Amino acid sequence: MLQCTAYTEIPEIDALVALTVMEGGPDQPPDALAFGNFLMCELGEHDDQAEHAAQLWTAEIPAMRDLWLFWTDTGTYRFAELPPCPATAHADSVTRAQACMFYVGHCAHHSWQVTDPLDELLSERARAEVQRIWDTRGET
Ligand SMILES: [Zn+2]
Ligand SMILES: [Zn+2]
Structure with a gap:
């Protein structure tokens, strides 16, 4: 299943407050937001009733709570500290075991069932680029 394509501008002041008050949060909350002003919904495609989440x-x-930003298409948002989803793919195999990256009780699919369309697009571009470099090398 494909990843939801919604994104939102981070409500910076509220995010700083949430990061500051959370237990086990960053020492320097502003640094935690230094990656940019936008977050993409990490969930798999879901219906309009469910909130987006990043x-x-x-x-x-481990076993502590992660801080999530939830928002809706109508512009409301909230922060929530939630424990991680306990599901694991291939739990019977140590080498292939993969924990779900989402929060407990998330909607739609577990994280390992979600593919990021951008990721796929980028790796396709990267493959084409590598091929192009190889091809040019062959000519010289
Ligand atoms: Zn979403
Ligand atoms: Zn899950």
Whole structure:
């Protein structure tokens, strides 16, 4: 399933407050927002009733709560500290085991079932670029 394509501008002041008050949050909350002003919804495609969600901060100690930003297409948003989804793909295999990156009780599919269309597009471009470089090398 493809990833939801919604994105939102981070409500910076509220995000700083949420990062500051959370247990296990960053030492320097402004640094945690230094990656940019926008977040993409990380969930798989979902219906309009469900909120979009993007992880704002990953708690450093396992089993702690991660900070998520939830928003809707109508412009409302909220922050929530939630424990990670307990689901694991290939739990029977140590080498292939993959934990779900979402929060407990998320809608739609687990993270390993979601493909990022941008990721795929980029790796396609990268493959084409590598091929082009190889081709030019062959000519010289
Ligand atoms: Zn979404
Ligand atoms: Zn999950």
